[in-house]
Amino acid sequence: MITGMPPYDPSAFPPFAVTVDLVVLTVRRHALCALVVRRGEPPFQGRWALPGGFVRADEDLAAAAARELAEETGLYAHDPAAPAPGNGAHLEQLATYGDPERDPRMRVVSVAHLVLAPDLPAPRAGGDANSVRWAPVEELLKKENGLAREEEQPAQLAFDHDRILADGVERARSKIEYSSLATAFCPPEFTVGELRRVYEAVWGVALDPRNFHRKVTGTPGFLVPAGGTTTRQGGRPAQLFRAGGATLLNPPMLRPEV
Amino acid sequence: MITGMPPYDPSAFPPFAVTVDLVVLTVRRHALCALVVRRGEPPFQGRWALPGGFVRADEDLAAAAARELAEETGLYAHDPAAPAPGNGAHLEQLATYGDPERDPRMRVVSVAHLVLAPDLPAPRAGGDANSVRWAPVEELLKKENGLAREEEQPAQLAFDHDRILADGVERARSKIEYSSLATAFCPPEFTVGELRRVYEAVWGVALDPRNFHRKVTGTPGFLVPAGGTTTRQGGRPAQLFRAGGATLLNPPMLRPEV
DNA sequence: GATCATAGTCGTCTGCCTGACGATAAACAC
DNA sequence: GTGTTTATCGTCAGGCAGACGACTATGATC
Numbered sequence: 001m002i003t004g005m006p007p008y009d010p011s012a013f014p015p016f017a018v019t020v021d022l023v024v025l026t027v028r029r030h031a032l033c034a035l036v037v038r039r040g041e042p043p044f045q046g047r048w049a050l051p052g053g054f055v056r057a058d059e060d061l062a063a064a065a066a067r068e069l070a071e072e073t074g075l076y077a078h079d080p081a082a083p084a085p086g087n088g089a090h091l092e093q094l095a096t097y098g099d100p101e102r103d104p105r106m107r108v109v110s111v112a113h114l115v116l117a118p119d120l121p122a123p124r125a126g127g128d129a130n131s132v133r134w135a136p137v138e139e140l141l142k143k144e145n146g147l148a149r150e151e152e153q154p155a156q157l158a159f160d161h162d163r164i165l166a167d168g169v170e171r172a173r174s175k176i177e178y179s180s181l182a183t184a185f186c187p188p189e190f191t192v193g194e195l196r197r198v199y200e201a202v203w204g205v206a207l208d209p210r211n212f213h214r215k216v217t218g219t220p221g222f223l224v225p226a227g228g229t230t231t232r233q234g235g236r237p238a239q240l241f242r243a244g245g246a247t248l249l250n251p252p253m254l255r256p257e258v
Numbered sequence: 259m260i261t262g263m264p265p266y267d268p269s270a271f272p273p274f275a276v277t278v279d280l281v282v283l284t285v286r287r288h289a290l291c292a293l294v295v296r297r298g299e300p301p302f303q304g305r306w307a308l309p310g311g312f313v314r315a316d317e318d319l320a321a322a323a324a325r326e327l328a329e330e331t332g333l334y335a336h337d338p339a340a341p342a343p344g345n346g347a348h349l350e351q352l353a354t355y356g357d358p359e360r361d362p363r364m365r366v367v368s369v370a371h372l373v374l375a376p377d378l379p380a381p382r383a384g385g386d387a388n389s390v391r392w393a394p395v396e397e398l399l400k401k402e403n404g405l406a407r408e409e410e411q412p413a414q415l416a417f418d419h420d421r422i423l424a425d426g427v428e429r430a431r432s433k434i435e436y437s438s439l440a441t442a443f444c445p446p447e448f449t450v451g452e453l454r455r456v457y458e459a460v461w462g463v464a465l466d467p468r469n470f471h472r473k474v475t476g477t478p479g480f481l482v483p484a485g486g487t488t489t490r491q492g493g494r495p496a497q498l499f500r501a502g503g504a505t506l507l508n509p510p511m512l513r514p515e516v
Numbered sequence: 517g518a519t520c521a522t523a524g525t526c527g528t529c530t531g532c533c534t535g536a537c538g539a540t541a542a543a544c545a546c
Numbered sequence: 547g548t549g550t551t552t553a554t555c556g557t558c559a560g561g562c563a564g565a566c567g568a569c570t571a572t573g574a575t576c
Contacts, residue, residue: 014315015273018356018367057272057365061356096354096369098276098319107315109276109367111354193523211564213525235523236571254563451552469535471554493552494542509533520575541554
């Protein structure tokens with residue numbers, strides 16, 4: 001903010017609180033999982049929610065999202081505009097949620113961000129290991145689909161976080177179709193099979209290993225050989241790859257019909 | 259906002275102003291055009307800017323965008339969630355811009371929205387006909403591409419509106435690939451040729467009329483015959499169509515290689 | 517050590533879609 | 547009528563995706 005200019009008449013606009021909320025996704029044990037934290041205070045005390053927090057006075061939105069991510073998970077996101085060499089997570093703005101009643105305390109506009117991260121050893125809580133976890137999105141979004149069974153219904157997320165999560169998952173599902181973003185779920189070096197399992201977990205479908213292999217190895221710039229092999233998945237040793245320079249896949253990966 | 263809950267400690271967060279900015283696009287005379295308004299006061303007095311304004315205290319973000327749209331153009335947008343029967347424009351959230359220095363007066367977070375509208379008789383200004391116009395986006399974004407010639411350089415848009423406009427145009431370009439949104443640029447009844455000219459204007463390419471015709475008439479749910487013909491484009495009479503129920507095109511329209 | 521299970525990799529075949537383009541049809545202008 | 551414009555139908559070849567067979571290379575098990 002530049003000074004030396006007459007400020008707005010404070011009565012001309014209502015004051016808002018602006019927050020960032022994070023949809024942090026990863027693939028663990030063949031399932032797409034989201035990071036959720038337990039709320040320690042009202043409203044929605046004890047319920048699970050997406051991580052997030054206030055944007056500071058002199059902080060960009062993306063910077064606020066990256067800061068919250070680091071504070072709550074220890075993950076470092078690289079700016080997509082300037083991808084860092086280190087293995088940071090992918091971070092992008094998702095959408096903004098500003099229903100006047102989304103927070104009962106006051107008017108809060110939340111700029112949601114989407115983070116795609118490789119599977120991590122442990123979701124290092126910011127001190128409290130019991131208040132943060134990876135939850136399968138299928139479980140979190142269960143009551144959205146079909147009829148909710150009354151018994152053992154996982155509590156809905158706080159605020160409008162169910163909707164934010166659903167939007168983030170949908171964004172991830174569609175974005176791995178036409179971009180190389182699925183590699184953001186993988187470690188720096190990975191096999192074709194591991195990449196395929198990412199697609200299968202995110203889309204919730206089974207893919208033909210042979211056609212998948214032909215497709216990803218045939219798309220120029222998607223994968224570059226890293227030079228070694230691994231047997232960490234069992235079976236015949238698989239070639240290791242690194243993410244190539246291409247970000248947009250043309251033609252795209254095809255999500256099988258429903 | 260629900261009352262009866264302790265409000266936030268006002269010192270716990272910085273106050274923001276929240277605005278909506280609109281990227282309103284249409285196709286006029288074979289060119290993709292955006293709605294811009296002339297700023298009457300500093301900063302950026304006299305410069306062109308995207309229409310927009312403050313979000314009110316009890317107003318949803320989409321409602322604020324629709325209100326600003328109606329105030330500045332007389333257009334009515336239908337909520338994509340509940341598409342009205344009338345010929346309203348398509349409105350969707352685009353992205354949120356919150357750089358601390360984007361407005362020199364104070365911290366303003368702007369939630370940009372994208373509006374796609376059919377060609378309108380005249381951009382009815384909100385009383386001041388000289389302060390609002392349709393400008394070809396090619397002209398508005400000219401200095402972004404290539405080297406800017408010093409002479410006769412169109413003034414850049416105010417604030418970060420160049421970037422917002424570029425993002426909106428890119429969203430429109432990519433979204434007509436895989437959705438039926440191009441029909442939002444057409445009147446309620448239109449011909450295949452008119453729809454093709456929309457694609458050509460938005461993408462800035464020439465398309466083969468025969469292959470385009472085969473593609474759009476062969477995609478189920480994209481177009482439904484309206485029953486008549488028209489010669490308003492000259493030449494042989496063309497069948498009139500209405501937008502079909504399909505919103506997602508599968509397989510998508512293919513934008514020719516660059 | 518033979519066998520089995522697992523996963524990876526290479527090929528083949530067929531159908532569909534697309535791009536290139538020829539040909540015909542129906543209006544208007546002269 | 548002739549030419550021009552736009553619309554619409556058809557044909558053909560190339561490319562890609564889905565289905566699926568075949569082979570390879572490892573670890574596990576007997």
